[in-house]
């Protein structure tokens with residue numbers, strides 16, 4: 001039996017209602033939302049509005065029309081980063097951030113436009129708000145930080161960092177790629193200006209879906225122009241949201257699936273889902289830390305972790321270990337650097353080629369985790 005432990009990359013399986021919604025869209029809504037006044041086009045448009053409202057409710061975010069649909073988390077981050085920064089700006093980010101933050105920033109920095117400071121995690125595996133405060137400059141326009149590490153699962157102090165950014169006159173962009181769906185993400189309580197997240201990870205929607213929420217009053221320049229189905233006689237891109245940022249046909253089936261996914265969270269009760277993730281963290285941490293000669297970097301408290309953990313097995317290449325887990329047990333995990341090279345450098349797992357990441361999902365059972373533990377104790381890997 002296949003055991004999937006790569007829910008940090010994308011969630012699997014999805015709730016049945018998500019799959020049904022994708023099929024239903026393909027079968028019954030042969031239309032592009034907002035293009036045409038016939039029933040199906042109007043219904044597809046209503047579905048998108050309903051998704052924006054459900055997401056706003058789920059994240060306690062005002063202005064549903066400011067939920068912008070993107071291709072994935074990376075696309076949302078690119079829009080937020082490249083749409084807000086200007087020549088001469090300074091940016092603060094962290095060593096825990098993903099290449100979908102690091103690479104756009106690297107590009108802008110190597111073009112001579114911006115200057116970037118990376119705040120490292122301390123030995124306790126956490127990024128400290130004080131260190132972010134110390135990195136701020138008078139020219140800092142943006143602080144961008146992941147809410148939870150995709151390598152260690154460490155939860156970062158989003159609220160404190162938002163306050164530091166605002167005190168310094170900067171915008172705060174939170175990358176909620178791994179937190180949304182696993183722990184509470186309350187846009188109002190966290191006081192974020194821009195929230196980027198994929199629909200296809202713990203939110204349980206289909207691939208090809210992502211969202212950028214933009215706080216009212218935050219100015220973002222669009223990266224793409226084109227048809228929106230609105231003001232079609234005008235040569236310029238409409239300035240009202242969401243059309244300003246959503247040119248071209250939507251991923252209708254994917255977004256219909258995402259609506260079913262958010263509805264699934266709301267009907268299950270988000271607290272029930274968060275509690276299950278917390279339990280998964282405890283079980284996974286217990287299994288990994290009970291193995292001999294294994295390093296599990298990151299915070300020791302489960303309050304500060306989501307169930308994504310990486311482990312370095314002394315003397316064993318992480319890619320080979322991942323390959324052998326698949327070959328011998330059909331257990332799917334990911335070795336290497338997880339698109340977060342600075343995190344591995346910071347955690348000192350780089351020199352040995354990274355680590356093996358384990359990411360159970362909501363549907364992972366306690367028995368699945370026991371099977372994983374047994375496999376890790378009994379597998380044979382030649383050095």
Ligand SMILES: Cc1ncc(COP(=O)(O)O)c(C=O)c1O
Nearest residue numbers: 072073074098100146150177198
């Ligand atoms: C922390 C973090 N940010 C951003 C992303 C990018 O998300 P996507 O794969 O939807 O582009 C990922 C994906 O692994 C991630 O872990």
